[in-house]
Amino acid sequence: MATRNEHTAPGSSGRSGAEGRAAGADADVVDPDADLTDDELLAAEMALPQARSRTLGDRRYGWVLLVFGLIGFAASLALSIEKVLKLQDPDHVASCSFNLFLDCSAAMGSWQGSLLGFPNPFIGVAAFPVVVTSGVVLLAGARLPAWYWRSLLGGTVAALGLVVFLVYTSVAELGKLCPYCMVVWFAVIPLFWYSLVYSVQERMVPASEKIRSVIVRNRFVLLVALYLVVTAWVVIALAPAIADHLRYS
Structure with missing residues (x-):
């Protein structure tokens, strides 16, 4: 089981201001306070490029x-x-x-x-x-x-x-x-x-x-x-x- 201390949810950090805020609003990102399985994290990370493409970085x-x-x-x-x-x-x-x-x-x-x-x-x-x-x-x-x-x-x-x-x-x-x-x-x-x-x-x-x-x-x-x-x-x-x-x- 991967917890929020081990992974960062897409859109929550490590992003430029434009990409991070827009991805957090437009993409189906998970709650950073929730426990995530490896499969859930992988699916979220795979969806990140698509979320970025919808925003003006x-x-x-x-x-x-x-x-x-x-x-x-x-x-x-x-x-x-x-x-x-x-x-x-x-x-x-x-x-x-x-x-x-x-x-x-x-x-x-x-x-x-x-x-x-x-x-x-x-x-x-x-x-x-x-x-x-x-x-x-x-x-x-x-x-x-x-x-x-x-x-x-x-x-x-x-x-x-x-x-x-x-x-x-x-x-x-x-x-x-x-x-x-x-x-x-x-x-x-x-x-x-x-x-x-x-x-x-x-x-x-x-x-x-x-x-x-x-x-x-x-x-x-x-x-x-x-x-x-x-x-x-x-x-x-x-x-x-x-x-x-x-x-x-």
Whole structure:
């Protein structure tokens, strides 16, 4: 007979904060105060990898922050360079301007492209390195306080709000898409979503156990759904203009 002094129940210790708490809530783990047979312990340990796969662990979240933070930074830097070149030479044709509908110049020249009095890409150049650093910190195994992750979530919510506004501007007012801007959109959506998932999973954001379980377990499917919603929005909004252009060209 194996007792709790001889074995540790899965999810009770030796785990990162995200994996341990989520596994304890989602997996059918045994009571650490109960006596366990070897067969029961073996079954619990075999179920542990499946429980981990259902949670967003620190390392997984760290990779999301690192990869998508670098993608967003690269696109923001490219847009910033194009903006500076445009200021130096008004006749400069941006490298991201390909045709009537894929054109960065319209977005960069609009008032929406400088909401805070300076080009929007400068915000990304300053903000995405913070995201990348946060990912590196998680991958290094360091722990940060809850207020930091709540602040990061707040930043990604603001970024998503800006993206929604710029998508509306592109499809409803300008009728053009900026390729580099779309790369930033592509990066911001998962950064927001996985920051929300992580905060809900770690109970930094209030949510019922049912909602928390649905969000954490179905995080990838829901992320794909977000991408599909944005893609459908863009296609439906620009479809008439594209059809007219093809008809009369």
